[in-house]
Amino acid sequence: MPFNSAYENPYVVAQAPVDARTAFIRRTYAHLAGAIAAFALLEAALMSIPGIEDTVFGLLQASRYSWLIVLGLFMGVSWIADHWARSETSRGMQYLGLGLFTVAEAIIFLPILLMARAMTGDHSLIGQAGLLTGALFLGLTAVALTTRKDFSFLGGFLKIGFLIALGLIVVGIFFQGFSLGLWFSGAMVLLAAGSILYTTGNMIHHYRTDQHVAAALGLFSAVALLFWYILRIVMSLRR
8 A cells, every 4th residue: 555654754763762773773773684584595596406507607608798798787786776765655665676786696696605615515604604794794883883883974985985886897897907906805895884874874864764675675785795895705715
């Protein structure tokens, strides 16, 4: 049923009554946990498909620009998913956006997870990266929620950082001799950590109390980015 959130929820979270603020935070992290669980189940199902390695790596190796195409499609789908998750006319559209983004993350993560599994024959590297990601995320979340600081000042730095990172990734795709090593993964972990602080601060100071689905998507995006580059670091150290 359509709803007009601008009239039903006039407060940003920081200005809302304590019970409404608590309910928003609880719903946001419940939806984040649900998205992560769905992501894990999708990955488990995809990785159990017989011959999935040959199919995935065959597609990526078909052209030197295959990964660039995948990255472009992922960015487009992510924009659509975020737009849907912020819908003010349909709760169903919000959930559709979160679901679409979860599926997109599962697809783009599949190659690196398959490579991590191939390195050891099991899921130990994935598990290690997951534990490190979870610990860092909990620490950053505790800082953001307990200090109640507005980290919106990080927005400009993050935009510049992600633009530079995207440029380096594109250069790495076009010029295969240009390697993005451990230093790049470390820098991206810092950017992902900043994105978690920024998103958590935003959801408290700039989101309304009915925007828990959009807040969960934003946090999931930052957590996924953190997990991706921590996994890359773990894999590099393993080599």
